[in-house]
Amino acid sequence: MTDTLTQQWTVVCPYDRVDPERGVAALVGGEQVAIFRTFDGSLYAIGNRDPIAGAYVMSRGIVGTRGDAPTVASPLHKQVYDLRTGECLDEPGVSVPVYNVRLRDDMIEISR
Amino acid sequence: MKNLVVVGNGMVGQRFVEAVRSRDTTGEWRITVLAEEGRPAYDRVRLSAFFDGVSPEELSLHTPDDEVDLRLGEPVVSLDRERRVAVTGAGEYPYDALVLATGSYPFVPPIDGRDLSGVFVYRTLDDLEAIRDFAKGKRTGAVIGGGLLGLEAANALRLLDLSTHVIEFAPRLMPVQVDEAGGAMLRRYVEDLDVKVHTGAATTAIRPRNDGDVHGLTLSNGEWIQADIVVVAAGVRPRDDVARAAGIAVGDRGGILVDGTCQTSDDRIFAIGECAAVDGLCYGLVAPGYAMAEVVADRLLGGQATFPGADLSTKLKLLGVDVASFGDAHGTTEGCLDVTFTDPATRVYAKLVLSDDAQTLLGGVLVGDATAYPTLRASVGGALPGPPLALLAPESEGGGTGAGIAALPGSAQVCSCNAVTKDQIIGAIHEGCTDVGAIKSCTRAGTSCGSCVPMLKQLLAVSGVQMSKALCEHFDHSRQELFEIIRVRGIRTFSQLVAEHGRGRGCDICKPAVASILAALGSGYILDGEQAALQDTNDHFLANIQKDGTYSVVPRIPGGEITPEKLIVIGEVARDFNLYTKITGGQRIDLFGARVEQLPQIWRRLVDAGFESGHAYGKALRTVKSCVGSTWCRYGVQDSVGLAVALELRYRGLRAPHKLKSAVSGCARECAEARSKDFGVIATDNGWNLYVGGNGGFRPRHADLFASDLSTEELVRLIDRFLMFYIRTADRLQRTAAWIEAMEGGLDHLRAVIVDDSLGLCDELDAAMAQHVGAYEDEWRATIEDPERVRRFTSFVNAPDTPDPSISFEVERGQPVPALGERRPVTLGLPTMGARQ
Ligand SMILES: Cc1cc2nc3c(=O)[nH]c(=O)nc-3n(C[C@H](O)[C@H](O)[C@H](O)COP(=O)(O)OP(=O)(O)OC[C@H]3O[C@@H](n4cnc5c(N)ncnc54)[C@H](O)[C@@H]3O)c2cc1C
Ligand code: SF4
Numbered sequence A: 001m002t003d004t005l006t007q008q009w010t011v012v013c014p015y016d017r018v019d020p021e022r023g024v025a026a027l028v029g030g031e032q033v034a035i036f037r038t039f040d041g042s043l044y045a046i047g048n049r050d051p052i053a054g055a056y057v058m059s060r061g062i063v064g065t066r067g068d069a070p071t072v073a074s075p076l077h078k079q080v081y082d083l084r085t086g087e088c089l090d091e092p093g094v095s096v097p098v099y100n101v102r103l104r105d106d107m108i109e110i111s112r
Numbered sequence B: 001m002k003n004l005v006v007v008g009n010g011m012v013g014q015r016f017v018e019a020v021r022s023r024d025t026t027g028e029w030r031i032t033v034l035a036e037e038g039r040p041a042y043d044r045v046r047l048s049a050f051f052d053g054v055s056p057e058e059l060s061l062h063t064p065d066d067e068v069d070l071r072l073g074e075p076v077v078s079l080d081r082e083r084r085v086a087v088t089g090a091g092e093y094p095y096d097a098l099v100l101a102t103g104s105y106p107f108v109p110p111i112d113g114r115d116l117s118g119v120f121v122y123r124t125l126d127d128l129e130a131i132r133d134f135a136k137g138k139r140t141g142a143v144i145g146g147g148l149l150g151l152e153a154a155n156a157l158r159l160l161d162l163s164t165h166v167i168e169f170a171p172r173l174m175p176v177q178v179d180e181a182g183g184a185m186l187r188r189y190v191e192d193l194d195v196k197v198h199t200g201a202a203t204t205a206i207r208p209r210n211d212g213d214v215h216g217l218t219l220s221n222g223e224w225i226q227a228d229i230v231v232v233a234a235g236v237r238p239r240d241d242v243a244r245a246a247g248i249a250v251g252d253r254g255g256i257l258v259d260g261t262c263q264t265s266d267d268r269i270f271a272i273g274e275c276a277a278v279d280g281l282c283y284g285l286v287a288p289g290y291a292m293a294e295v296v297a298d299r300l301l302g303g304q305a306t307f308p309g310a311d312l313s314t315k316l317k318l319l320g321v322d323v324a325s326f327g328d329a330h331g332t333t334e335g336c337l338d339v340t341f342t343d344p345a346t347r348v349y350a351k352l353v354l355s356d357d358a359q360t361l362l363g364g365v366l367v368g369d370a371t372a373y374p375t376l377r378a379s380v381g382g383a384l385p386g387p388p389l390a391l392l393a394p395e396s397e398g399g400g401t402g403a404g405i406a407a408l409p410g411s412a413q414v415c416s417c418n419a420v421t422k423d424q425i426i427g428a429i430h431e432g433c434t435d436v437g438a439i440k441s442c443t444r445a446g447t448s449c450g451s452c453v454p455m456l457k458q459l460l461a462v463s464g465v466q467m468s469k470a471l472c473e474h475f476d477h478s479r480q481e482l483f484e485i486i487r488v489r490g491i492r493t494f495s496q497l498v499a500e501h502g503r504g505r506g507c508d509i510c511k512p513a514v515a516s517i518l519a520a521l522g523s524g525y526i527l528d529g530e531q532a533a534l535q536d537t538n539d540h541f542l543a544n545i546q547k548d549g550t551y552s553v554v555p556r557i558p559g560g561e562i563t564p565e566k567l568i569v570i571g572e573v574a575r576d577f578n579l580y581t582k583i584t585g586g587q588r589i590d591l592f593g594a595r596v597e598q599l600p601q602i603w604r605r606l607v608d609a610g611f612e613s614g615h616a617y618g619k620a621l622r623t624v625k626s627c628v629g630s631t632w633c634r635y636g637v638q639d640s641v642g643l644a645v646a647l648e649l650r651y652r653g654l655r656a657p658h659k660l661k662s663a664v665s666g667c668a669r670e671c672a673e674a675r676s677k678d679f680g681v682i683a684t685d686n687g688w689n690l691y692v693g694g695n696g697g698f699r700p701r702h703a704d705l706f707a708s709d710l711s712t713e714e715l716v717r718l719i720d721r722f723l724m725f726y727i728r729t730a731d732r733l734q735r736t737a738a739w740i741e742a743m744e745g746g747l748d749h750l751r752a753v754i755v756d757d758s759l760g761l762c763d764e765l766d767a768a769m770a771q772h773v774g775a776y777e778d779e780w781r782a783t784i785e786d787p788e789r790v791r792r793f794t795s796f797v798n799a800p801d802t803p804d805p806s807i808s809f810e811v812e813r814g815q816p817v818p819a820l821g822e823r824r825p826v827t828l829g830l831p832t833m834g835a836r837q
Helices: B011-023 B044-052 B125-135 B148-159 B180-192 B241-245 B286-300 B373-379 B388-392 B401-407 B422-430 B436-443 B453-462 B479-489 B494-501 B510-520 B529-534 B537-541 B564-576 B596-608 B640-651 B712-729 B736-742 B746-754 B762-775 B779-784
Strands: A009-014 A022-028 A031-037 A043-047 A062-066 A069-073 A080-082 A098-104 A107-111 B002-007 B029-034 B068-071 B076-080 B085-088 B092-094 B097-100 B104-106 B119-121 B140-144 B163-168 B196-199 B203-208 B214-219 B224-226 B229-232 B236-238 B256-258 B269-271 B276-278 B314-318 B321-327 B337-343 B348-354 B361-367 B413-415 B551-553 B580-583 B589-594 B621-626 B660-665 B679-684 B687-692 B704-710 B809-812 B815-818
Touching: A009 A022, A009 A098, A031 A069, A031 A107, A062 B510, A062 B529, B002 B011, B002 B092, B011 B029, B011 B286, B044 B125, B044 B148, B076 B241, B119 B125, B125 B148, B125 B229, B140 B148, B140 B214, B148 B163, B148 B229, B148 B314, B180 B196, B180 B321, B180 B337, B180 B348, B180 B361, B214 B229, B256 B269, B276 B286, B321 B373, B361 B373, B373 B413, B373 B453, B413 B422, B413 B453, B422 B436, B422 B453, B436 B453, B436 B736, B479 B494, B479 B510, B479 B712, B494 B510, B494 B529, B510 B529, B551 B596, B564 B580, B564 B589, B564 B596, B580 B815, B589 B596, B589 B815, B596 B779, B621 B640, B640 B660, B640 B679, B640 B712, B679 B712, B687 B712, B704 B712, B704 B746, B712 B736, B712 B746, B712 B762, B736 B746, B746 B762
Parallel strands: B002 B029, B002 B097, B029 B068, B097 B269, B119 B229, B140 B163, B140 B229, B163 B196, B256 B276, B621 B660, B660 B679
Antiparallel strands: A009 A107, A022 A031, A031 A043, A043 A098, A062 A069, A069 A080, A098 A107, B076 B085, B085 B092, B104 B236, B203 B214, B214 B224, B314 B321, B321 B361, B337 B348, B348 B361, B551 B589, B580 B589, B679 B687, B687 B704, B809 B815
């Protein structure tokens, strides 16, 4: 794990650019990242690529919960992923990368 | 190919042909059906429904099959067994195998006056039409015979507004099915309906009026009963005339003698259904006939099936009274015990016949309430599924029938019409049937008389199939219940709904379902405020996502009618944005390969040219397809395009539990394939016929005739209500076909609700549709005219000018298609990229 102090943070967009319970896609160092805002205001970032379909669509999925886990469902075939860990909750062994995300001066920042 | 000739196209003959056709995959048999009646097979069991307004067309059992040569109105007059030909008035038909399915004819006792005008029998649709026509303007009627047929006929006369008498020779009604106490209870029901019952009386003569029409009956007890019309329902006799004349062995009491394989004394000739006497015994019910049909179909294709014997149990609704008898109803087994239950208050009579040790159920009779029938009938010959009284008492007390079904042995027949056992149904459930409709199509159980449907539901329940109505983990309610909660409480947001009636923050199941309900209840633009978060990606971007993450665009082309100018605009847009174009099955044009940030630009061009959203992305009305109709077609009788355009514009944007498709044909040739749609309209000389509940897709189904010869105004009113009732009460992702199939009471119930307003709902449904029509606005225009709404259509928040670099195309047949190359989907189970940090 990278040391927080030496992490590279990329400023992405203002906080209110992400609607509650929806996602946006961003380009961070050439990688496609899906950023979500949940109902309680928290932010999560995961890889934008749906590992099962191979298309870059995760940011357009429906945000919700499964048990305690904040989730997003792939818009293509509806597999559900845990936003905190990137694990696919429907297909064991499948996952997406997760990214660090933080809020500074009302701007969303991502680090890899 | 060998020749198979089938004589008779009644219920059993038809089932036989279907059974051969579904098994004869190599085309071993060429089938010719020679039929006496002028119309193809129909549901004789439901014959009396004709007087409730069910049309002959709806009773039809016929499925068109080009491979079968069906010759209507061409009865076989003789058989030449030497030359192996069947002879009709029109010609000769050689056979390698011949199957007699000639049914029965009504027995008319040799009474004076039986030939008078106004005396009828009750067997065919022609008989019923003749009765209806003759009864016009008459006041009184009499039925000779108080059995099953007689009571059906009596009800028919009642429905024709005649004051009705029933004359039964035996001391009670329905002597074959019920015992004396049951008959007495039944009589009270029947007399309450103002039908006069004369039991223990024989008809001695039928007397004419001066004009030669029937005038009335004299009875053996001296009574005179005036009757303007008489129906003789004194039993049936097997039609063995042709076989008899050809020298084939017949039984002492009639019927074509067959063995357990349904073979007659001629090894190339078989007999099935009511005309056959299996080991000397004729069966007057359809289920044994179906079993015989399956036996012969199997044998002709090399199988070894034999007739398993028949269950003579019946359940009927006669004059609104449930009557059932099963097994040894009359207690003829030695030493048997009766348990009876009579409740004069609720007018329920029930009797169980038990073995001498009271351990085994042998049979029984139920009058007034036959809820327990399916469980009891299936238990005959086995242990009682519960304490007798709990079984007989009305369901509310104890509600024990669910326990009963669990106790049934696996070999018990649940559906006796189609001989489906409990094991077979459980098997189907384990293979993935999760609702009654699926069980029906997979096993055929419940597709004939339907009396076992409650048992199918219980079997689903005891198999632990998620019969829980809960939509998902966030709501314990069904979609229908949520609809009512939202409507009655006036809830406007998902947050309020989930806070007050659910838990968590929803998922891809409940959110779009709630979004659809909110939209149906008139909450305007579907992407404003919190609603945006509820929509599936298709609704969120008002386009259809494709496998590579691009979208397709479908402008509305109402009725499939489009001007050259608009066609050109579509072509130009496709060319300018490098889109792949394809004509859809719904008579419009689909433009593929649009990136999310291109959607507003594409739509600005389309909206400017007068196009609007086609809602191809929504669970909503898709298209109303049409043929050219009377405007151009030389056969057309109505303007099908005009109606299709009007319907499409009326219902555009209507959000529903699932997509909705429709079509209008300009005449009975049906070029628009309206019967494969959720609601289809076919023009008639007098107006329009409305069909509902059809679909193509995974489980194709023809729509059923719902109402005929409607004016345009009547048609639109019925469709309005049909759609709104569907939207209110269907499950999530339940197409109209499955919705109707699952509906208690089926099409009849639906008709009662939206034609006769039996639930008092029609005003609300009408108002809801009026509100939809009034509030419609084009979602795409509303989107592009509002910069806030356009904002979401970006590739990357931090690089809006960079298109998604993963999207690329190659050219196939002159058009762009997704480039496979590096985007090939990974297969499940392979290592996936970068796990968590
Ligand atoms: C009003 C009514 C209610 C009924 N209710 C029930 C019920 O609730 N439950 C139940 O199980 N059963 C019921 N039945 C009985 C059921 O309809 C019959 O058991 C069933 O129709 C028998 O089928 P089938 O094919 O043997 O005979 P049918 O359906 O009678 O068909 C025989 C066909 O063969 C034709 N035919 C005869 N001779 C020739 C020939 N020489 N050449 C060509 N064609 C010929 C006849 O015209 C007829 O169309 C009812 C019957 C009626 C009339
Ligand atoms: S359905 Fe009738 S009116 Fe329409 S195109 Fe076919 S033949 Fe012509």
